[in-house]
């Protein structure tokens with residue numbers, strides 16, 4: 154058995170915190186130095202970025218190309234051309250360099266060829282941040298999209314550029330968050346700390362600052378601060394993120410550019426699987442998806458996992474980045490108790506209407522124990538989840554007779570490709586079911602029956618011995 158306390162820690166995190174915890178995310182884009190390349194940009198790389206600005210002093214135009222050397226004269230020119238950045242205090246705009254020491258340019262005075270939409274950044278932010286927003290963003294009858302509205306260019310310079318803890322002032326009711334894009338130029342310090350509901354994410358961009366575009370997005374109600382820049386210049390573009398109504402459906406993006414280690418539960422999960430007493434012998438962790446995906450429709454296998462949202466994409470991508478086997482599978486809403494006798498299946502009982510919600514989980518566990526506890530020296534009783542081998546369209550079947558549980562199980566075996574898996578450690582409750590199988594039976598009494606499934610993320614955790622070597 155896995156260690157119960159780490160287990161319940163994860164259970165609490167996933168169930169209560171995970172979707173709430175998706176308050177921020179970030180990623181990076183490398184610069185392709187080869188300017189002869191035909192394609193302008195890919196999801197993970199960009200051509201060098203040009204920034205043009207008009208000096209507010211004399212309106213003279215300058216250009217800077219990133220990655221930039223922090224010693225370049227154009228970098229100091231840019232820093233010098235900035236005016237002192239103010240910030241909102243109450244309903245006033247104030248300058249107080251103890252609180253914020255930074256330079257800024259307004260959008261009237263600069264332009265660049267960097268556009269966050271080119272790298273799928275907005276789609277990724279939508280996938281991670283919008284689902285946790287509840288109905289405001291998830292009303293299916295509206296197709297809501299994020300747009301990024303360029304707001305300022307900021308320069309935080311050595312030895313004392315910083316911004317103390319604050320919450321951004323939304324400029325209107327459609328603004329839901331902020332996006333910060335850090336242009337490549339070497340600096341030290343300048344960590345961006347983002348806090349929400351007692352959790353904190355530390356975006357430490359210094360080590361890759363010389364060569365990589367790094368970005369972070371967070372909800373408007375997050376407190377955040379920028380630690381002192383001790384060396385170089387930290388040059389950023391900030392955008393206001395607005396949620397707007399769109400005509401037409403959302404376009405699915407196959408691109409994944411979020412770094413899973415910027416996601417809030419990453420640390421806990423990583424340290425948990427790093428412990429010997431957590432699932433020492435290995436096993437399977439199960440997470441019922443917390444959002445609805447119509448997982449038994451014809452295009453489900455094409456849409457998932459890339460279309461996962463909120464807590465689901467967080468769990469999927471974290472375990473995938475830790476290189477464990479992760480899959481999305483349909484799981485029947487009933488478990489099966491098998492009885493083996495002399496190595497043969499002699500009886501099977503559907504354990505119907507199992508309360509799959511976590512409030513009933515302990516009840517489930519008890520029931521399992523009771524079933525197992527019915528000691529029998531000759532007969533072996535086992536309980537398993539019926540897990541579909543893959544996502545596919547709902548199946549319509551007919552069978553000669555489906556009157557007993559065993560007949561029902563044989564029918565499922567025949568028509569709904571699955572493998573029974575014992576001892577899945579379920580960590581979330583089942584919420585959204587779809588029809589998996591419709592069958593007509595021509596027995597004494599012709600009848601029509603239905604079987605339902607839930608989409609679940611299954612993660613194979615190798616035994617400790619093996620995990621150590623990975």
Ligand SMILES: O=C(O)CCC(=O)C(=O)O
Nearest residue numbers: 321333345377379389391
């Ligand atoms: O540069 C950053 O990381 C954040 C900037 C910021 O908080 C702001 O401009 O309000």
Ligand SMILES: [Fe+2]
Nearest residue numbers: 319320321377
């Ligand atoms: Fe801010």
